Amino acid sequence: MHELSIAESLIDVARQHLPPAAQPRTITVHAGPLRAIEPDAMEWAWRAATEKTEFASTKLDLVELPWRLHCLTCRRDWDADHMNAACACGSTNARPIGGDELQLMSMDVAEAQTTENLK
Ligand SMILES: [Zn+2]
Incomplete structure (x- = not known):
């Protein structure tokens, strides 16, 4: 279960990256195919x-x-569905570039409400 350490x-x-007192709503992560992350x-x-x-x-x-x-x-x-895909030129002599990316791309946060805003 390497997803847990991820x-x-x-x-x-x-x-x-989280501002003080901010509530994170959504975190967007890009993962390369070599990471073999199972979404479920x-x-x-x-x-x-969490x-x-x-x-x-x-x-x-x-x-x-x-x-x-x-x-x-x-x-x-080019981008392919699998690493053994053939090139448009007919060649199957292709090699993957990267694929081990794991990057936090963005974070959607809600600013914490101050007491002045609470009525
Ligand atoms: Zn080619």
């Missing part, structure tokens, strides 16, 4: 890791990136 490291990164397991891990934290009600928006391939024959780069 969730914990995402919380660490998110905390560094990730959702479960996120709930487990329980009793300031992220308990935060939605995790996981965006799975496609494979990025580089054709060694025609030197074209």
